[in-house]
Amino acid sequence: AQSVTQLGSHVSVSEGALVLLRCNYSSSVPPYLFWYVQYPNQGLQLLLKYTTGATLVKGINGFEAEFNKSQTSFHLRKPSVHISDTAEYFCAVTNTNAGKSTFGDGTTLTVKP
Amino acid sequence: GAVVSQHPSWVICKSGTSVKIECRSLDFQATTMFWYRQFPKQSLMLMATSNEGSKATYEQGVEKDKFLINHASLTLSTLTVTSAHPEDSSFYICSAGTGAGEQYFGPGTRLTVT
Numbered sequence: 538a539q540s541v542t543q544l545g546s547h548v549s550v551s552e553g554a555l556v557l558l559r560c561n562y563s564s565s566v567p568p569y570l571f572w573y574v575q576y577p578n579q580g581l582q583l584l585l586k587y588t589t590g591a592t593l594v595k596g597i598n599g600f601e602a603e604f605n606k607s608q609t610s611f612h613l614r615k616p617s618v619h620i621s622d623t624a625e626y627f628c629a630v631t632n633t634n635a636g637k638s639t640f641g642d643g644t645t646l647t648v649k650p
Numbered sequence: 651g652a653v654v655s656q657h658p659s660w661v662i663c664k665s666g667t668s669v670k671i672e673c674r675s676l677d678f679q680a681t682t683m684f685w686y687r688q689f690p691k692q693s694l695m696l697m698a699t700s701n702e703g704s705k706a707t708y709e710q711g712v713e714k715d716k717f718l719i720n721h722a723s724l725t726l727s728t729l730t731v732t733s734a735h736p737e738d739s740s741f742y743i744c745s746a747g748t749g750a751g752e753q754y755f756g757p758g759t760r761l762t763v764t
Contacts (some may be wrong), residue, residue: 569752580656580743581694581755627693636682636747642693 539564539630543641551649552620558613558644560602560628569631570611571638572602574624581627587611598622623648653677654746656756663734663763671729671759673744679724680746684753685717688741700727734763 544559562568569588573581585596592604602613611628628641653676663669673683682701686694700706700721708714716738718730727746731738739762745753 571752573755578741578758578760580654580757581745583752583754586752631752637684637696637699638753639696640693 539568539632539639541628541630541639541641543626543628543644545644546642547645547647549647549649550618553617556615556618556622556646556648558626558628558646560611560613560641562609562611562628562630564630564632566632570602570604571629571631572596572600572611572613573627573629574598575627575643576624584613584626618646618648620648620650622646652748652754654680654744654754654756656742656744656759658759659757660760661762663761665735665763666733668730668732669734669761671731671742671744671761673727673729673746673756675725675746675754678746678748680727680748681724682747683721683727684745684747685719685727685729686743686745688743688758690741694743697729731761734761736763739763 540563542561550556571586572584575581584600585594587594587604595601600615626644629638631638655674657672685697688694697712698706698708700719702721702724706719721727741758743758745755747753
């Protein structure tokens with residue numbers, strides 16, 4: 538079984554600020570972890586992923602995430618956000634055996650001017 | 651690379667009719683495709699997993715006879731919503747798996763049943 542918890546359904550920050558979106562997971566097997574972004578009325582776009590190796594993962598648009606096995610976390614951060622980063626962000630864990638992904642409930646990020 | 655398309659992007663149909671949604675992997679072969687449903691302001695709910703040439707595996711609570719899934723080739727999967735009703739109105743998203751747990755998502759199809 539696997540699950541994902543995203544802490545904070547809404548996050549609001551000012552442009553240029555650091556943002557941290559939290560994700561904790563549970564998985565019975567070594568997980569693959571993903572962060573996706575969704576803009577209104579669009580599908581999901583992959584921001585970054587962790588499979589194996591280095592725990593700090595860098596993605597597109599200046600985002601990065603760190604895999605922490607002991608804390609079962611995969612938090613997403615960006616040092617300086619832009620208004621265009623306003624969107625819905627989903628954390629997902631994939632069972633590497635079955636290939637099925639479980640998504641968190643999402644975090645709405647609003648970047649204010 | 652790894653582009654997934656969906657057609658149509660938006661469809662309105664009358665209650666009682668059927669609607670077919672296509673999901674295509676444009677530049678890669680996908681042995682597995684997933685169909686999700688997303689309600690407004692909510693997360694994605696996995697409906698079913700389809701593997702090329704075999705029957706789809708439906709998640710608990712999803713009606714197999716209502717949501718027909720066909721995965722006829724390595725690049726095409728279809729979802730048919732049969733006898734649609736207003737409560738079937740939703741955003742339907744497909745994804746294609748490349749192995750290694752990664753999925754590439756289509757842009758979604760907005761279904762409105764009147």
